[in-house]
Amino acid sequence: MLLNWNAVQNGRVDNNLLLDSLIEKATQGSTKTVAVAAAEDSEVIKAVIEASERNLARFILFGDQEKIRTLLGSKYKDVKIVHADSTTASAELAVKAVFKKEAEVLMKGNLPTNIILKAVLNKDYGLRTGNILSHTAVFEIPDINRLMIVTDAAMNMTPNLDQKVQIVQNAVSIAKSIGIALPKVAPLAAVEVINPAMEATIDAAALTIMNQRGQISGCIIDGPLALDNAVSVLAAEHKGIHSEVAGNADILLVPTIEAGNVLYKSLIYFAKAKVGAVISGAKAPIVLTSRADSSESKLYSLSLALCCAVD
Numbered sequence: 001m002l003l004n005w006n007a008v009q010n011g012r013v014d015n016n017l018l019l020d021s022l023i024e025k026a027t028q029g030s031t032k033t034v035a036v037a038a039a040e041d042s043e044v045i046k047a048v049i050e051a052s053e054r055n056l057a058r059f060i061l062f063g064d065q066e067k068i069r070t071l072l073g074s075k076y077k078d079v080k081i082v083h084a085d086s087t088t089a090s091a092e093l094a095v096k097a098v099f100k101k102e103a104e105v106l107m108k109g110n111l112p113t114n115i116i117l118k119a120v121l122n123k124d125y126g127l128r129t130g131n132i133l134s135h136t137a138v139f140e141i142p143d144i145n146r147l148m149i150v151t152d153a154a155m156n157m158t159p160n161l162d163q164k165v166q167i168v169q170n171a172v173s174i175a176k177s178i179g180i181a182l183p184k185v186a187p188l189a190a191v192e193v194i195n196p197a198m199e200a201t202i203d204a205a206a207l208t209i210m211n212q213r214g215q216i217s218g219c220i221i222d223g224p225l226a227l228d229n230a231v232s233v234l235a236a237e238h239k240g241i242h243s244e245v246a247g248n249a250d251i252l253l254v255p256t257i258e259a260g261n262v263l264y265k266s267l268i269y270f271a272k273a274k275v276g277a278v279i280s281g282a283k284a285p286i287v288l289t290s291r292a293d294s295s296e297s298k299l300y301s302l303s304l305a306l307c308c309a310v311d
């Protein structure tokens with residue numbers, strides 16, 4: 001069952017089908033082409049087939065032609081495949097296809113994240129814009145009545161304050177594109193008070209003031225917050241923290257890639273969350289999930305990227 005997109009008000013619906021609404025929204029724009037790097041993977045091909053059957057997008061699949069053909073089966077012999085001898089070559093070719101505007105979305109298949117990102121950052125044919133590129137993951141978590149966004153779990157390793165500002169701005173645009181009009185942002189740390197020995201707390205406080213003084217707009221930021229008081233009103237009240245964000249955060253800004261990656265995978269493996277994730281800030285959205293993520297997550301990520309791609 002698909003949720004009516006118009007029923008998603010401010011991203012706060014008590015419904016476990018929220019990521020499904022992204023699929024519906026993605027079908028509403030013009031049909032776009034997706035370049036998939038290293039498509040030779042069963043979960044990637046399942047997502048491609050599901051997306052094709054729902055008329056979500058067209059695909060150009062880069063990688064090992066024989067393996068891709070076998071995974072696709074005879075029913076999908078019209079899908080365009082471009083052979084590449086290695087994962088690095090398939091990343092380069094897929095990025096070049098987006099650079100040349102033969103595709104509007106890039107998708108990571110069965111290859112390490114750093115290989116595709118290095119091609120994306122290539123000075124000659126890459127997809128740089130001059131802004132920071134960052135990873136934004138949208139989670140549907142059982143028993144949580146809203147979508148939760150985590151950034152950056154996959155690209156920026158130890159972002160400085162300036163980079164965190166752009167990571168927040170990228171996540172805020174994604175939040176808006178999925179219907180969260182004024183996202184609440186919690187810069188996470190291990191504590192809720194400023195400790196000069198913990199850089200995450202200083203950056204969080206700076207981001208909060210920058211937001212209050214209009215240097216970062218389109219969202220409400222309050223931090224530092226620890227994870228419990230960012231997402232639980234009870235935990236926030238227990239510690240005497242009162243703010244619009246405490247307990248109600250939509251966007252969790254993590255201090256490092258390790259914190260983000262562990263949170264991302266904990267939500268999936270321990271909390272049985274569903275995820276859709278993209279890299280934004282580039283010339284085109286990039287579908288970027290873990291290679292071990294399910295075809296369902298890849299389909300949600302694809303839908304999220306299609307929602308963000310320019311018509």
Ligand SMILES: CCCC(=O)SCCNC(=O)CCNC(=O)[C@H](O)C(C)(C)COP(=O)(O)OP(=O)(O)OC[C@H]1O[C@@H](n2cnc3c(N)ncnc32)[C@H](O)[C@@H]1OP(=O)(O)O
Pocket residue numbers: 113114115117118121131132133134153154155156157261264288289290291
């Ligand atoms: C969550 C599910 C999926 C996963 O589990 S993913 C697994 C974890 N992720 C990863 O392993 C990837 C982590 N990141 C990286 O490996 C690297 O940062 C990355 C993205 C490959 C870049 O590496 P390098 O090419 O060595 O980077 P570098 O620092 O030497 O910079 C080269 C040029 O690129 C630029 N750059 C790097 N990161 C950027 C960014 N985020 N946005 C915009 N520009 C960026 C950098 O400024 C530099 O530019 P220039 O050449 O000086 O003009």
